[in-house]
Every structure is written in C-alpha cells, then in structure tokens.
Amino acid sequence: MSAKETSPSSQLIHGVQQSLNSCSQAVIDALSFELPKAIAKFAGVSQRLSELVESIIDVFTTKCSPRDMISVFSEALDSYGKTTDAPGYVAVFLHGVSKVFLSIQRRHFEQIKVAVPIILNALKAASFDLDDGDVGFEKLFEGAVAIAGSIQATCKKLEGEASLNVQSLLALYVLQVMAVASITMGTKESMCLSFVQQLSSFFPYCGLLYANLITGHGLDPINSRVCDGDTDDYMDCFSYVKHGAVLSVIWGHISDEVVQAARQELHLLKDELRSTQSSRWSAAITSLIMTAPSAELRKMAFTALKSVLADFPASLRLDMIQFLVRNSSSASMAAILLDFVRENLRNDYLKLKEAKFCTTNSFWNAAVLDLVEFILRPPCGGPPSLPDQTDAVQTYKVSSFFTRFGISVMSGFLQLFHKGTFELRSRALLSAELVDIAVLSALNLYRYVLITESTGKTNHTGVLSKSNLQKVYNEMLLPLRTVVTAVMSDTKSDGEQHGFDIMCGLNPVEFVLYRCIELVEDNLKQPV
Numbered sequence: 001m002s003a004k005e006t007s008p009s010s011q012l013i014h015g016v017q018q019s020l021n022s023c024s025q026a027v028i029d030a031l032s033f034e035l036p037k038a039i040a041k042f043a044g045v046s047q048r049l050s051e052l053v054e055s056i057i058d059v060f061t062t063k064c065s066p067r068d069m070i071s072v073f074s075e076a077l078d079s080y081g082k083t084t085d086a087p088g089y090v091a092v093f094l095h096g097v098s099k100v101f102l103s104i105q106r107r108h109f110e111q112i113k114v115a116v117p118i119i120l121n122a123l124k125a126a127s128f129d130l131d132d133g134d135v136g137f138e139k140l141f142e143g144a145v146a147i148a149g150s151i152q153a154t155c156k157k158l159e160g161e162a163s164l165n166v167q168s169l170l171a172l173y174v175l176q177v178m179a180v181a182s183i184t185m186g187t188k189e190s191m192c193l194s195f196v197q198q199l200s201s202f203f204p205y206c207g208l209l210y211a212n213l214i215t216g217h218g219l220d221p222i223n224s225r226v227c228d229g230d231t232d233d234y235m236d237c238f239s240y241v242k243h244g245a246v247l248s249v250i251w252g253h254i255s256d257e258v259v260q261a262a263r264q265e266l267h268l269l270k271d272e273l274r275s276t277q278s279s280r281w282s283a284a285i286t287s288l289i290m291t292a293p294s295a296e297l298r299k300m301a302f303t304a305l306k307s308v309l310a311d312f313p314a315s316l317r318l319d320m321i322q323f324l325v326r327n328s329s330s331a332s333m334a335a336i337l338l339d340f341v342r343e344n345l346r347n348d349y350l351k352l353k354e355a356k357f358c359t360t361n362s363f364w365n366a367a368v369l370d371l372v373e374f375i376l377r378p379p380c381g382g383p384p385s386l387p388d389q390t391d392a393v394q395t396y397k398v399s400s401f402f403t404r405f406g407i408s409v410m411s412g413f414l415q416l417f418h419k420g421t422f423e424l425r426s427r428a429l430l431s432a433e434l435v436d437i438a439v440l441s442a443l444n445l446y447r448y449v450l451i452t453e454s455t456g457k458t459n460h461t462g463v464l465s466k467s468n469l470q471k472v473y474n475e476m477l478l479p480l481r482t483v484v485t486a487v488m489s490d491t492k493s494d495g496e497q498h499g500f501d502i503m504c505g506l507n508p509v510e511f512v513l514y515r516c517i518e519l520v521e522d523n524l525k526q527p528v
Contacts (some may be wrong), residue, residue: 003133007051009042009045010045010046010048010049010052013039013042013049013052013053013056014052016035016039016056016084017052017055017056017059020056020059021059025063025144028059028060028063028064029064029068031060032060032064032068032069032072033072034474035060035078036056036057036072036073036076036093037072037075037076037079038428039053039056039057040053040057040076040089040092040093041089043088043089043091043092044088044089044091044136045088047108050088050091050139053092054092054095054096057092057093057095057096058096058099060072060096061096061099061100061103062099062103064105065110066100066101066104066105067104069096069100070097070100070101070104070111070114073082073093073096073097073100073115074097074114074115074118074119076093076095077090077093077097077118077119077121078118078121078122080122080125080126081352087126087127087129087130087136087140088136088139089126090122090123090125090126090140090143091126091136091139091140091142091143092143093122093143094119094143094144094146094147095142095143095146096138097115097119097143097147097150098143098146098147098149098150099109099150099228101115101147101150101151101153101154102153103149103156103254104154104457108154108157108158108162108166108205109162109165109166109169109311112151112154112166112169113169113226114170115464116173116237117234117236117237118465119147120173120176120180120238121142121237123140123144123177123180124180124240126140127140127141127181127184127185128181128184128470130184134445137184137185137188138191141177141181141185141195144177144181145172145177145195145198145199148170148173148174148177148199148202151166151169151170151173152170152202152205153403154166155167155170155205156269164225165225165226167205167206167207168221168222168225168226169205170202170205170206171202171206171207171208171222172209172222172223172226172238172241174199174202174206174244175208175213175219175238175240175241175244175245175248176237176239176240176241176244177199177244177255178196178199178200178244178247178248178251179215179240179241179243179244179247180244181195181196181199182196182244182247182251183240183245185438191254193251193254193257193258195255196248196251196255196258197255197258197261198261199248200248200251200252200258200261201261201262203248203261203262203263203264204262204263205526208248208262208486209264210249210252210262210264210266210269211247211268211269213245213246213249214245214246214249214269214284215284218245219241219245223238223241224401242284244388245284246284247300247301248262248300249269250300250301250304251305252264252266253266253304253307254300273374286376289301289302289305289333302336309321313361314344314348314361314362314363315361315365317344317363318341318344318365318367318368319367320339320370321340321341321371322367324337324371325337325338325371325374325375326374331438332437333436333440334375334438334441335437335440335441338371338375338438338441338442338444338445339441339444339445340366341363341371341445342444342445342448344363345363345364345368345448345449346448348362348363348364349452351459352364353456362460364460364461365460365461366461366462368445368461369446369449369461369462369463369468369472371442371445372442372445372446372449372472372476372518373472373476375438375439375441375442376439376442376443376446376472376476376477376480377475377476377479383476383479383480383483384438384439384480384483384484401520439480439509440508440509440512443509443512443513443516444512446463446516447473447512447515447516447519449461449463450464450516450519450520450523451464451519454519454523464523466524469520469523469524470524472520473517473524477513477516477520478517480513481513481514481517484506484509484510484513487506488503488506488510491503491506514519
C-alpha cells in the first residue's frame with residue numbers, strides 16, 4: 001500500500017465512509033449540502049482516495065432527494081476554478097451526477113437541462129487544466145460518458161415530446177463532449193479514439209447522421225428544440241457543438257471502429273456529398289480548419305477536406321475551391337486554398353507532359369487566373385487594402401488553454417502564430433503578420449503559372465496572351481505596387497512595433513510582387 005493510501009487523509013475519508021453507514025436519514029440529509037464538496041477535494045490525491053470519495057458520494061445519491069443532489073452537485077461543479085482547481089474533484093461529481101439522473105422521478109427534461117451547462121463548463125475547464133499525459137483525463141471523460149448513458153436511459157423511460165426533448169439534449173451534449181475530448185486529448189490518439197467510439201455509439205439513438213453533421217443541417221432542429229427562447233448564456237455551453245459535429249465525421253474517416261459504433265456508412269456519405277452543393281459541407285470543414293484551437297485538429301480537418309475533394313473530378317474540385325475562396329472571411333484560409341490549387345497544378349502538369357489527360361480534366365485552365373484576380377483585384381474594386389486584410393477568426397477564451405496554443409495554420413502550408421487570449425464569440429483581428437498572406441499566395445500562384453507556361457511553351461491557362469498580360473500588369477500588379485510602396489513608406493517613419501510588424505509582413509509580398517512585374521514585362525517584350 002502506498003504512503004498516500006495510509007496517510008491521515010486516507011484514514012479520515014475512510015472514517016467518514018464508515019460513520020455514514022450508521023447515520024440516520026436526517027443526519028445524512030443535513031450532511032449532503034456540504035460534506036460532498038469537502039471530501040471531493042481529496043479525490044485527486046490517489047486512486048484509492050478517489051474510490052473512497054466516490055463511495056461516499058454514492059451514499060448521498062442513493063439516500064437523498066435527486067432534486068436536492070442535482071442542486072448540490074451542480075453547485076459543487078460550478079465552484080470549480082473558484083474554490084478548487086483539482087480536476088479529480090470534477091470527475092467524482094460527474095460520476096455522482098450520472099447516478100442521480102437515473103433517480104429523477106419528474107420533470108426530467110427541465111432538471112437535466114439546468115444541470116447540463118454546469119456539467120459541460122466544468123468538464124471543459126477541468127480538461128484544459130490537465131497536463132499532457134495526466135491520467136486524470138481518463139477518469140474525467142469516463143464520468144462525462146457515464147452522464148451521456150444516464151441521459152439516454154432517462155430518455156428511454158419517457159414518451160412523446162418529453163422523450164424527444166431529452167433526446168435532443170443528449171445529442172448536443174455528446175457533440176460538445178466530442179469536441180472537448182478531441183481538443184484536449186488530440187495528441188493521445190488511442191485514448192481519444194476510445195472515448196470518441198463510446199460517444200459515437202449514442203449517434204443511432206439520437207438520429208445523428210454524418211451527412212447532416214458535416215453540412216450542419218442536422219443541428220438546427222436539435223438546437224431549436226432544446227434552446228428555443230434561451231439566452232446566449234445558455235447557448236455558450238454548446239459553443240463547440242458544430243466543431244464536434246464535423247470532428248465526429250473526421251474521426252469516422254480515421255477509424256473503422258468509430259464508424260461502426262456510430263452505425264454510419266462512409267460510402268453513402270461520399271455519395272451524399274457528391275450530390276450536395278459544396279456550400280453546405282465544405283464550408284463546415286473550412287470553418288473547423290480556421291477555428292479549431294489545436295493544430296492537430298486543424299491538420300485533421302484539412303486532411304479530411306483534401307480527402308473528400310480528391311474524390312471529385314478536377315473541374316468540379318476547382319469549382320469548389322473557387323466557391324470557398326470567394327466566400328471565405330479569412331485571408332489565411334484563402335491562402336491555404338490557393339496553395340492547394342498550386343499543389344494540384346504541379347501534380348497535373350506532370351501528367352499533362354506525359355499526355356495522360358487533357359486540360360479539361362485538370363486545374364490548368366483559365367479559372368486559375370480568375371482566382372488570382374479575385375484576390376489581387378477584389379470585386380469591390382481597386383487593389384487589396386493590405387492594412388485591413390487581416391483574419392477574422394472566431395476563437396474562444398477558455399481558462400488558460402490558449403496560453404498553450406498559438407494559431408498555427410496547416411503544417412507544410414503556412415506557419416502563422418498569434419499567441420494570447422481571445423474573447424468568446426468575438427471576431428478577433430490577428431496581428432499584422434497575417435495582413436498580406438492571401439495576397440502573397442495569389443502572387444506566388446500567378447508566378448508559378450507564368451513561369452511554368454512560359455518555360456514549357458504552353459498556354460493552357462491563357463496566362464501568356466498579350467491581353468491577359470496587359471490586364472494583370474495594369475489592373476493588378478501596378479496598383480498593388482502603389483499600395484505596397486505607400487504602406488512601406490508610412491510604416492518606416494512610424495517607429496512603433498505595429499509598423500515594424502507590417503513591414504516584416506510586407507517584405508515577402510514586395511519581393512514576389514516585383515518578381516511578377518519583371519516576368520510580365522519580359523513576356524510582353526516577346527513577339528506575338
């Protein structure tokens with residue numbers, strides 16, 4: 001037996017456990033309001049103490065009023081981060097709540113609905129406070145999954161509208177927990193997969209389908225049933241539900257066991273996506289790419305996007321990318337997509353040289369120049385307004401979590417970092433380093449196409465036609481040069497850190513811009 005298990009704390013908790021067995025109901029009722037919170041603080045000391053604490057809490061869940069215990073346990077969970085910050089404290093109360101839910105006799109939906117936001121907020125805060133490799137993750141999410149099981153069991157006892165309400169609440173709860181588990185345990189894939197598989201097993205009962213989750217359409221009726229008339233404060237507890245919906249599909253793409261647990265058919269999902277407008281599903285994945293707090297999740301989302309797009313013909317794939325670029329509010333998301341276009345161009349060009357297919361089945365067509373023009377000559381007119389072209393990324397202020405993560409976008413594509421804390425449900429402007437990222441990607445794409453076509457003596461995209469060269473030169477490159485020169489001049493005399501950051505961000509843009517101007521001028525000198 002370890003020293004911790006023979007410590008005074010262990011002996012004290014063991015004594016409390018024995019004393020409760022001989023207490024009258026009146027004494028137990030009186031103790032129920034304070035004793036659970038007092039002893040739960042010892043739960044994280046050792047496994048043995050955690051078991052003793054759980055057994056004491058079990059006494060209260062079996063002998064006291066469910067309504068009272070939901071109130072007591074909710075108050076205890078709500079105190080996490082205020083009077084205590086031990087994740088083991090949250091874990092024992094999650095297990096306690098899972099047992100109390102099963103004892104509710106009336107107004108099931110109303111009682112569970114009030115408790116769920118407190119449960120989810122405590123789970124999120126406690127999981128973000130755990131260090132990598134901490135064994136507390138397992139205990140914490142076992143409690144979260146147990147609560148899902150209890151909500152399902154409660155739902156099965158009900159009928160009609162009451163049953164549907166609890167079922168919808170279960171769906172939102174499962175998706176929120178799915179996201180929190182993925183965020184906090186994303187680097188521990190085997191452990192995370194185990195919980196994702198368990199959470200996915202609730203999908204059939206809740207009627208959750210991958211096709212509806214990836215498009216977001218399946219969430220609207222669930223939200224309206226559970227949250228109709230509620231304030232934004234209540235909805236905040238489900239702030240990760242949309243992330244959880246997309247992540248559940250991505251996990252299914254990764255693991256056959258997850259798909260089987262969810263009872264989904266991936267080939268049916270792909271058929272559905274092929275027949276569905278790109279705006280309904282691809283926007284959901286790109287939203288996750290930009291807003292997921294963990295780099296691992298963003299990589300997973302981007303891999304999933306590329307995997308799905310790979311199943312489409314090149315022409316349709318390019319149409320989808322055009323749609324995403326044109327409808328993106330994020331400069332770095334547009335940059336990622338433009339780099340993806342360049343990657344496809346590189347792959348297709350090798351096949352074109354070997355005459356394996358024609359340009360109609362590749363990215364080498366005039367649509368590529370349309371993408372470049374959209375960035376360098378926006379529909380609103382004029383060159384891009386560089387100082388304003390920062391990312392509007394929805395991020396989240398969650399305990400101290402974001403002090404451990406930067407906004408880093410897609411390994412192998414961009415390395416953009418912005419450390420710090422972000423306001424919940426805000427549209428936060430990122431640092432000046434991101435000002436020019438979409439413009440830089442558009443210039444690099446144009447430079448690649450122009451060099452490849454001119455050296456290969458081809459003109460699949462029309463980039464070498466005199467009219468297109470003149471248009472790009474006069475309507476895109478020269479106006480952009482004017483803007484870059486003006487911004488650089490203003491910031492040089494600024495002397496502030498912000499101005500220095502803008503100059504650093506614009507340096508690569510300036511370099512590639514002048515290279516593009518040189519290339520266009522050289523090609524304009526060539527005989528027709």
